[in-house]
Every structure is written in structure tokens, then in C-alpha cells.
Amino acid sequence: MIKEFLKERGMELSEEKIHITHIDDGFDFLGGNFRKYRGKLLIKPSKKSIGNIIRKIGDVIKRAKVWKQEDLINVLNPIITGWSSYHRSAVAKEIFSKLDYILWNMLWRWAKRRHPDIKSRTWVANRYWHSAGTRNWMFSTGENRLKLFSDTKIVRFAGLKLDKNPFIDQDYFNFRNRCPILKGL
Numbered sequence: 001m002i003k004e005f006l007k008e009r010g011m012e013l014s015e016e017k018i019h020i021t022h023i024d025d026g027f028d029f030l031g032g033n034f035r036k037y038r039g040k041l042l043i044k045p046s047k048k049s050i051g052n053i054i055r056k057i058g059d060v061i062k063r064a065k066v067w068k069q070e071d072l073i074n075v076l077n078p079i080i081t082g083w084s085s086y087h088r089s090a091v092a093k094e095i096f097s098k099l100d101y102i103l104w105n106m107l108w109r110w111a112k113r114r115h116p117d118i119k120s121r122t123w124v125a126n127r128y129w130h131s132a133g134t135r136n137w138m139f140s141t142g143e144n145r146l147k148l149f150s151d152t153k154i155v156r157f158a159g160l161k162l163d164k165n166p167f168i169d170q171d172y173f174n175f176r177n178r179c180p181i182l183k184g185l
Helices: 002-007 047-063 069-086 093-114 121-128 170-178
Strands: 027-029 032-037 040-045 129-132 135-139
Touching: 047 069, 047 093, 069 093, 093 121, 093 135, 121 129
Parallel strands: none
Antiparallel strands: 027 032, 032 040, 129 135
């Protein structure tokens, strides 16, 4: 039935890419893990996606052994912003906090490596981390600060009416696309 539906629209299923699983076991798709928890469907960033972002940030920090702090911040900010924006509609608050913790530890090792045994931990902390308002331990220079994953606001999308089909009920989907509240913006 699905093959016929797709064939009418010029598409086909790839047998080697199809994986049939129970929704309670979940599956990964486009960087997200889709799974039902106690009857409720939750979409979280997949473990592979989390591993990839940690590896990517780690590679940048390893390359930045002699970079200025400002240069490191300028390279990391787009990576952090892009990944967290992509996953902002998922159930990602805990993952964002975990990634902030991992990033902080990577940056601490980066900063300590730059001043081995010469400067104290307090000196290193005061040199690279600053306070602004109520926030402490912000990796920043005077004018530039590192964005955190958890700075990204989680945006929930309005649920779809499950009895609607995008090929039959086009008015409903056209309305959703025009209405910014329903698109989650």
C-alpha cells in the first residue's frame, strides 16, 4: 500500500534503508530519536548526533591549542548555535545542559594546557571565565562570549490533526504554513 502511494508521486522505498521497529523501541531519523515513553511520543537528539557534536567541538578545540580565546569563541559559536537550533523543537533541555558541562570541561583543559604549572587554577579561571549579571563562569573576552547550548529556547510545535492528509486536505496544511504560531516561530 505504501509502495503504491509513493509510486504515484514518483518515489520508491529503498529496501536496504528500511528498518521496521516498534515505536516503543524507537528509531533514529535525521539526527533525532523518535520513541514512545509511557504512551507519549518524544523526539530527542540521537546518541549519534550528540556524539558527532561532541567530536566536532573536540576537534576544533584540539586545533585551537595556540589560538586566541576570541578566535576560539568565534569558531565555536556558529557550531553551537546551529546544532542547538536544529534540535530546539525536540526534548533536549537535559541534553543541552549535559553538552554545556562537557564543553566547559573541554575548555577548562584547553585553558589549563595553555598555562601548565605556571599559573594557578584561580588565575586561569579569572583569565578566561567572567561574570555578567547573574551568570558566573562565562567563557568570554571583554566583548565576546561563548554561547551555551542551554541558551537556546525550546520551541514546541503545535500538534497535527491526525485525521488530515497533506495530499487531500491541502487547505489545512496551507493554513498551518501561513500561521507563524502553528509553525513554532
